[in-house]
Amino acid sequence: MSFDKKLKYDRQLRLWANTGQTSLEGSHICLVNATAVGSEILKNLILPGIGEYTIIDDKRVTEEDIFGNFFLDEDDLGNSISSSLAKQLNELNTDVKGYAVSTELSELLRGPAEFWDKFNTIVITNQVASHDLDALLDLLWERRIPVFLVRTAGFYGTLQLFAKEVNVVETHDPAMFHDLRIINPWNELQEYSDSMDIDTLDDEMHAHIPYVIILIKTLEKWKKENGGKIPLEYSKRSEFKRLVESMSRNLEMEDNFKEAAKATHRALQFSQFPPLINDLFQKVDSQEISMDSNVPIFWIYVKALKQFVEKYNELPLPGSLPDMTSTSFAYVTLTKLYGEKARDDERKFKDEVIHVLKASGNSEADVNHNSIHSFCKNIHFLYATTGSRKLYNNSMISAIMKESNSLECSTLFIYFTVMCYFSFADSLQSFPNPGDLEKFKAFFRNMFSLPSSKPLPEGLIKIFKEVIAHSSQSYHNISSFMGGVTSQEILKVSTAQYTPLDNLYVFDGVHSISEKWKI
Amino acid sequence: MVGAGGIGCELLKNLVLSHVGEIHIVDLDSITLSNLNRQFLFRQKDIDKSKSLTVAEAVEAFNYLNVKLVPHHGNIMDSDLFPVSWWSEFSYVFNALDNLEARRYVNQICLYLKKPLMESGTTGYDGQVQPIYPYVSECFDCQPKATPKSFPVCTIRSTPSQPVHCITWAKEFLFAQIFDETSTNDQSEADRANQRRKLESETEDKAEIENMLRENDEFNELRNIVKSKTSTKDSNFFEVLVNKIFSTDIERLLRIDSLWKSRRKPTPLRIESYTKALKELSAERSAKDIVVDETRVWSVLENLFVLQAASSALHERLASSESFISFDKDDDDTLNFVVASANIRAFIFGIELKSKFDIKQIAGNIIPAIATTNAIIAGFSCLAYLNYFNQITSSDSFHKAFSSSSTIFTSIRPNKYITSAALIEPSKKCPSCSHARGILRFSPEDLNNMTLEGLIQLIRDHYGFDDDISVILGKSKLIYDYDLEDNLQKKLTEINGFKAGETLLIQDESDALENLELYIDTNTSGKTLFPTLKLKEKQMDNDGENKDEDMPEQGEVISLDDDEVVELDEPVETRKRGKESLDGSSKKAKL
Known part of the structure; x- marks a missing residue:
């Protein structure tokens, strides 16, 4: 990266580092509909x-x-909206290339499907004909291209992510956790621990035994006294903690024993397998994932990890070591031990990756050392989820129709109202006016096949009135807000960092409330 | 709108498109390259131009609603540029600031003038907006704010245990002592005694104090070497420096046994073991690329090489043109010096080494910032402002807006994406809004002729103080109490610092009435006007602690003693707006 670029992007590199920036710069985003919210989204991605x-x-x-869109002005009246917008947006950042396509969406959908392959993410804003939306979602779902559907109406906004699966390695999990291998130390660590005869140390050295060693030695003692069992339950761990404390010569004076006691729960807890890993192992062997040349690299890693675990019966060691009271010599020795083991495991893991790549018809040349390294470092923090292609499901319908909850689920009311609002405009070629309330009610019943015998909840009708009264899709502050939220989610997908939305987000700008739903 | 940076650019766009009548924009900063990743109204060609003037110009091009834009390039805390008469013209104030001091100042002004204020801020993915309706909702000072972390001198000088300690040492101590203006060359006895007293307040360890004082003297020698105009080629500055700070000083520290009773001991650097490798590395052509490799953690040898290069560059600069050099994160020589010396010190103390990129963030107090969070926060800010304008015709607009506004937090954590909280009433212990305040408008004649005694009598008469009072001018200048009568016969203008834009704090020495704060202003057309205020009886301190005080901040992580980290949910009492609701399918979490 050039010096100027480094400086220009300095404040964000501190969030997602060079790896995230490289992914971002390699991404191509497609915006369907040059709306106010769409302009805001692009602005936040171009910068x-x-x-x-x-x-x-x-x-x-x-x-x-022009009303509500900062990037269009009177001179643009009558010109192509996509070209006018791209012209203004291109000025924001000379590093970014922008293109305008002034073709009708339905015509593009009739054309070759490969057209869409160049995009990493598609954002659809506000109104799209229902059959075009369905066709586009089907097409992109199959091609594994994530789609964001964002809509703004009056003071409301909705955002939905359609993605077959979302897998993240660099989740930036804030948990301060280190895999110390207290329960199952590898040979070198065991040997180092054995080389320390802590009972014969003088008081000063005793107060400088690193807590990793204290825990390993205490566990040996515990196992002797408890028939080889490991203290896993909370109560046992607490008992173990007291044993750690009892091994100190003077707990007031020995910080290292205090640290050991403090670290007990986490050190024992995290020596186990994270539950997500087992789920991933099951999935990678199921029919859902076909290990062919198109399989995402994430699943190659999972498969390789499974083979690694089968061979060595442990996960690759991330290798990080927390700060602890110790002599410099002991601490440097431990740092080396953990570092070497981590490098060794990474090498072995890479061998498995190469094996899986070959077996699935991929090239060995696809091996990326940085991403393997990052996978090993983050093994305890992986994130994986499957998405939904549906706009809604039946349980959501029954939830809004429940009589008792007229207030409790207003954001679902908002979601359905906004969906209906755009369908209405699609079918009847105009957005509903304040006089159209009855027509809108009927349209709603029809759209979601609701029996006319059952009254619509009062809370829902309130939302109808609110949306119809404004009849605007471009209040600027709502566009600004939803544009911020949507581009934030696109950044997560583009940088492959942090955990993205899963999968529906509804914003109520009247009350400044938002909720997340999983369809 | 105070501040035309990250939030300011977004907010200005939102306000213009919401068709506000007239907007004044104040900022004292100029545009830099690192602004361009989020401040969308600026371009590469605008670098070094005034932020306020440039945003106004940029928006003018899109201003088809004809909003009147008035930019001001200046410091908002300058009461000559921005007197109270200027402030009174506005119906709403937006803070889009990046520092505590200016935020506090604007908050104070808004309290004096009872102006609604929108406070906002972002850090990386986190952001917050807080609408402030003076005396009806909490003001900016009602909740104590975290002040920048500082470390005890002894931790920095003798017993570092974290990377930040070494960075602080390298920047605040080592670099400042050798290159910067502030350190004194020939210390007087008084200075030494002063230093000793300061150190004694932090540690009782006599040996440690002596050692630190001795180190100081030796730095003066180093300073003399870099200051001497001898050719840098013949200078042994680097060798002397490295030997002193990484070997001699460390050995001396090791001799103070008391320091290492319960700490990890440092290992002095054996410079001679690096000399040969350092020479070889220096001869390599690729060596100069090390400093550009900002995200990799350099080896000890590489750090030594960078330190050598930076020392010689800084020495050269002092020998040729500059009389002193201050640390600046964007001055690469100074940054390299700090990075390399901090890292070598970290190595000696068995502390984790850091990359140049990371050290720049810590040493330069860099706060991550992106467009998306600013857009979200500006969107909220503008929404909450519209909410207030819905109530503006009501006589009771602050109370109405109070019950319909929220404080809003955003974060990256999936279950805390947006949290909104009902506003709460002002804290009874707030240093700013818990007591009476108003604007005292002097006629020019009174300001020139009235004596302090005359003023005090008028204050007594107006506000009903029975007993003796004390008067403080500005932040801390006591001008009158029953022991200090020297100023009584002086005319107000003869009292140093007494002028429009300053404040007077009047305290009742008998503790019968609450404190009174008066802002001094002039009333060019007419007579002296005292603000109409009814002082309340003073609340005694022991009438029960404010319950909110121990309540953790939103989202704070509390570590319990057995290290089970517990993340607190929103404190229940203040988080009325959030609500539960049932789910459409199976899983649901509130953002």
């Missing part, structure tokens, strides 16, 4: 330096478009 973007919109700029 941090997304690689390329394409705006798809065949419409011409109208008075209505």
Whole structure:
């Protein structure tokens, strides 16, 4: 990266580092509909330096478009909206390439499907014809391209992520955790521990035994006294903690024993397998994942990890060591031991990766050392989830129709109302007016196949009225807010860092409330 | 709008598109390259231009709603540039600031003038907006704010245990002692005694104090070497420096047994073992690329090489043109010097080494910042402002807005994406809004002729103080109490610092009435006006602690003694707005 770029992006590199920036700069984002919220999303992605973007919109700029969109002005009236917007946005960052496509979406959908393959993420904003939306979602779902659908109506906003699966290695989990291998120390660590005869040390040296060693030795003692059992339950761990404390010559004076006692629970707890790993192992062997040349690298790693575990009966060691009271010599020795073991494990893990790559018809040249390293470091913090292609499901419908909850689920009311609002405009070629309340109610019943015998909840009708009364899709502060949230989620997907939305987000700008739902 | 940076750019756009009538924009900063990743109204060509003037110009191009934009390039705390009469013109104040001092100042002004204020801020993915309705909701000072961390001198000088201790040592101590203006060359006896007293307040260890004082003297020698105009080529500055700070000083520390009773001992660096490798490395052409490799942690040898290069560059600069050099994170010579010396010290003390990138963040107090969080926060800010304007015609607008506004927090944690909390009433212990305050408008004649005694009499008469009072001018200048009568016969203008834009704090020495704070202003057309205020009886301190005080901040992580880390949910009492709701399918979490 050039010096200027480093400086320009300095404040964000501190969040997602060079790896995240490289992924971002390699991404191509597609925006369907040049709306106010769409402009905000692109602005927030262009500033941090997304690689390329394409705006798809065949419409011409109208008075209505100018209102609420900072990047269009009167000179643009009557011109292609996608070109006008791209022209303004391109000025934001010379590192970014922007393109405009003034073709109707339905025509693009009739064309070759490969058109969409160049995009890493697609954002659809506000109104799209229902059959086009379905066709596009189907197409991209199969091609594993994540889609964000974002809509703004009055003071409300909704955002949904459609992605077959989302897997994250660099989750930036804030938990301060170190895999210390207290329960099952490897040979070198065991030997080092054995080389210390702690009973014969003088008081000063005794107060400088690193707590890793204290815990290993205490556990040996515990196992002797408890028939080889390891203290796993909470009560046993607490008992173990007292045993640690009892091994100190003077707990007031020996910080290292205090640290050991303090670290007990976590050190024992985290020597076990994270539950997610077992789920991933099951999944990688199931029908869901076909290990072929198109399989995402994440599953190659999972498969390799499974083989690693089968061979060595442990996970690769991340190798990090917390600060602790110790002599410099002992601490440096431990740092070396953990570092060497981590490097050794990483090498062995890489061998498994190469094995899996070959077996699945991929090239050995695909091995990326940095990403393997990152996977090993983050093994306890992986994130994986499967998404939904559906816009809603039946249990959501029954939830909003429950009579007792007129207030409790207002954000679901908002979600369904906004969905209906755009469908209404699609079917009837205009957004509902304040006089259209009854028509809107009927449309809603019809859209979600609700029997006319059952009254619509009062809370829902309140939301209908609110949305219809405004009849605006571009209040600027809502566009600004939803644009911020959506681009934040796109950044997570593009940088492959942090945990993205799973999978529906609804914002109520009247009350400043938001909720997340999983469909 | 105070501040035209990350939040300011976004907010200005939102306000203009919401069709606000007139917006004044104040900022004292100029545009830098690292602003461009988020401050979308600025371009590469705008670097070094005034932020406030540039945003106004940039928005003018899009200003088809004809919002009146008035930019001011200046410090908001300058009461000559921005007197109280200027402030009174506004119906709403937005803070889009990056520092505590200015935030506090604007908060104070808004309290005096009873102006609604929107406080906002972001750090990386975290952000917050807080609407402030003076005396109705909490003001900025009601909740104590975390002040920048500082470390005891002894930790920095003798017993570091974290990377930040070594970085602080390298920047605040080592670098400042050798290169910067502030350190004194020939110390007087008084200075020494002063230093000794300061150290004695932090440690009782006599040997440690003596050692630190001795180190100081020796730094003066080093300073003399770099200051001497001898050619840098013949200078042995680097050798003397490295020997002193990484070998001699460490050995001396090791001799103070009391320091190492319960600590890990440092290992002095054996410089001679690196000399040969350092020479070889220096001869390599690729060696100069080390400093550019900012995200990799350098080896000890590489750090020595960088320290050597930086020392010689700094020495050269002092020998040729500059009389002193201050640390600046964007001055690469100074940054390299700090990075390398901090890392070698860390190695000696068995502390983790850090990359140049990470050390720059710590030494330069860099706060991560991105467009998305600013856009979200500015969106909220503008929404909450619209909410207030819905109530503005009501006579009771602050109370109405109070019950319908929220404080909002955003974060990256999936279950805490947005948290909104009902506003709460002002803290009874707030140093700013718990007592009476108002603006005292002097006629020019009174300001020039009135004596302090005359003023005090008027204050007594107006506010009903029975007993003796004390008067403090500005932050801490006592101008009157029953022991200090020297100023009584002086005219107000003869009292140093007594002028428009300053404040007077009046305290009732008998503790009968609450404190009174008066802001001094002039009233050019007419007579002296005292603000109409009814002072309350003073609340005694022992009438029960404020319950909120021990309540943890939102999202704070509390570590219990057995190290089970517990993340607190929103404190229940203040988080009324959040609500439970049932789920459509199976899993659900509130963002």
